[in-house]
Every structure is written in C-alpha cells, then in structure tokens.
Amino acid sequence: MLYPRTVEQGTPITDNQMVGAGEHLMNTKRVCFLSGAFVGSMDAHNYLLALDSLSHDPIKLIITSPGGDLDSAFLLYDTIRLISSPVYTLGRYCASAAALILASGNKNKRYLMPHAKVMLHLLSGQMGGDARDWEIQHRQMQVYEKKMIELLLECGVKKDYDEILHDIDRDKWLEPEEAIEYGIADKVMDKKTLGGWLA
Numbered sequence: 001m002l003y004p005r006t007v008e009q010g011t012p013i014t015d016n017q018m019v020g021a022g023e024h025l026m027n028t029k030r031v032c033f034l035s036g037a038f039v040g041s042m043d044a045h046n047y048l049l050a051l052d053s054l055s056h057d058p059i060k061l062i063i064t065s066p067g068g069d070l071d072s073a074f075l076l077y078d079t080i081r082l083i084s085s086p087v088y089t090l091g092r093y094c095a096s097a098a099a100l101i102l103a104s105g106n107k108n109k110r111y112l113m114p115h116a117k118v119m120l121h122l123l124s125g126q127m128g129g130d131a132r133d134w135e136i137q138h139r140q141m142q143v144y145e146k147k148m149i150e151l152l153l154e155c156g157v158k159k160d161y162d163e164i165l166h167d168i169d170r171d172k173w174l175e176p177e178e179a180i181e182y183g184i185a186d187k188v189m190d191k192k193t194l195g196g197w198l199a
Contacts, residue, residue, distance in 0.1 A: 026051070029198055030085075031060045038068030038076070038097060045079045052083040060088045060197050061105065067096025070123065070144050077151060080104045088197075090189055091179075095119035100148060103155035103184045111189040112176040118184055120164075120172040123148065158183035 025031035032047045044061075051059050061080075067073070077100060080087045089105030091098075091112045099118050102110060112118070123145050129137075149164050157164065159182065179185045187193075 025198075029060070030057060031062060031197060034061055034063045034065055034076075034098075034101065036064075037066055038070075038072040040069055040072050042075075044076055048076075048079050048083055048085075048087070052085045056084045056086075058086045058088050058106075058109075059083075060090065061101070062090045062092065063094050063098055063102055064092040065094060065098035065101075067098045070097055070148070073097035073100060074147065074151075076101055077104050089185075090197075091116050091118060091185060093117050094184075096121060097148070099179075099184055100151055100155070103152060103157065107156060108186050110185040111187050111193065112179060112185045113189050114176060116176050116179075118174040118176075118179040120168045120174070121170065122168050152184075156183050 022033050025033075026047060030051055032044065032051070034044050048059060048061075080101070081104065086106040086109065087104070088109040089102050089111065091102040091110075093116060094102040095117070096119065099120055102112075102118065123141055145165075149161055149168075152164060153159075153161065159167065174182060174184070176185070176188050180187065
C-alpha cells in the first residue's frame, strides 16, 4: 500500500511522491520499525537521529527482531540514550540483543504486544583461526556478555548480575507479563495507547 508524501494542499501528487507504510508512519507519526536481525545496518540509528533533529517529540520504535550483531545493538542503544527525543518501545518479537533495545526505551513507555515473545540467552558466535585467536575471541565474548548484563541492569531489570547470568545460561523465554515482572518492559500494549501512537 502506498501513501502520498506530505505536499501542499491542492498540489497534484505524482507517482514518485508516494511512499510505503513504514516511511509514511515515520514521516507523519514518528514511528520507526526495527525489523530483522542486526547485521551492521545504520538505518535505525540514522532514522532516530533524523527525527531527533526535526523535533524532540517522542519517537516510537516498533521491534521485531531475533537480535544479531552486538556492536550494532550497542550503537543503537547509545543512540536511544543520547538523543533528546524520548523513545517509546513496542516489542512484537525481541530475542537476544533485541531485548536490550526493548528495555532501553523510556521508563513506563516500554510496551509489548499481548502475544509478544522476549528471549534472553548467552552470547553465541563462531570462532576462527588458531588457539591463540580462540582465546582472544573468547575474552571478547566475555566482555560482550558483561556489557550486555550491565546495560540490562542500567535499563532497570529487576534482577542482580548473577541472577541474570544464571537465567541466560540457556534460552530464557518470557511471556509479556513475565518480561514486565523481569523489568524488560513496563506494560502490555492496549488499543487506546496504540491508537494514540497513530493518531
């Protein structure tokens, strides 16, 4: 489905002035979509920075992601925390590093869809090279793991460091109410709130 770009009233709209739903919602409602695995793309960072440069009204970030590259996730986390616009998050499916991005939203404005899933787990990756390279890579994985837990705590997760480390020893799946109790989110999205986002 295509929507017209914002143009002056009475101006004819041409084909190249039509945009998709994602761009329409971003341009008119300050809604951004974070979809798919984090693979080094800077799009989400750039969208947040661009919207923040236009005004400091709230930005709504809708997340559907299995996680992915941690460096990209940490950079997005930093962007959310550093811009002046409050960022409201809505999780549809947030696994691994995507759970951190969900948790990084403004306090009391971190939502989950009624049937959303959240998953935390230990970091995983592939190692290459010889034994010395493995040792270096293993140390780096430990640094990432520590940073991930510290950032979750910074976001208000209601567990201590060792409890989180224990919980993520295997995949930890959370239903919306469990994720709220854990401190990753604050509320289950309802019709009135979502309508307000899109009004």
